[in-house]
Amino acid sequence: MRNKEFPQKKVLSLVLCVAVMLSVMVTGAGAAFSDQDKIENTEAVDACSALNIIGGYPDGSYKPEGNIKRSEICKMICVALNGGEEPTLGTPANPTFSDVRNTPNAAWAEKYIESCVSQGIVSGVGGGRFSPNGNVTGSQL
Secondary structure, three states: OOOOHHHHHHHHHHHHHHHHHHHHHOOOOOOOOOOHHHOOOHHHHHHHHHOOOOOOOOOOOOOOOOOOEHHHHHHHHHHHHOOOOOOOOOOOOOOOOOOOOOOOOOHHHHHHHHHHHHOOOOOOOEOOEOOOOOEOOOOOO
16 A cells, blocks of 8 residues: 555445445335436436435435536545445534635535545645535546
């Protein structure tokens, strides 16, 4: 091992592999979203839902045509790394990024973002910013 980031990345890779494998085995066990008929990869969505990695939106939808925000993926990673349970996380007195704590629709995710940053899983976009409401790109994922 060359650095301490390796174990977390290995665990994250393992969790994602297990989710993919379970997607083959778990059918119909996930949440029934109000827009279920629009979901193309139902097995993967059902597996992630059954593992509590995703839960949909407050209105009961999944929004499969939508994008995943950088803040949302941090929560998904934290829950996946905690075995599908909501982790107990705190926030630092001084935030790492200037655009999270006081940004509408982003402050809720500060503890997840800070946790992922401290584990070396994610980083900012430069200039002391995280861009929590920005979309996750394939490269970032």
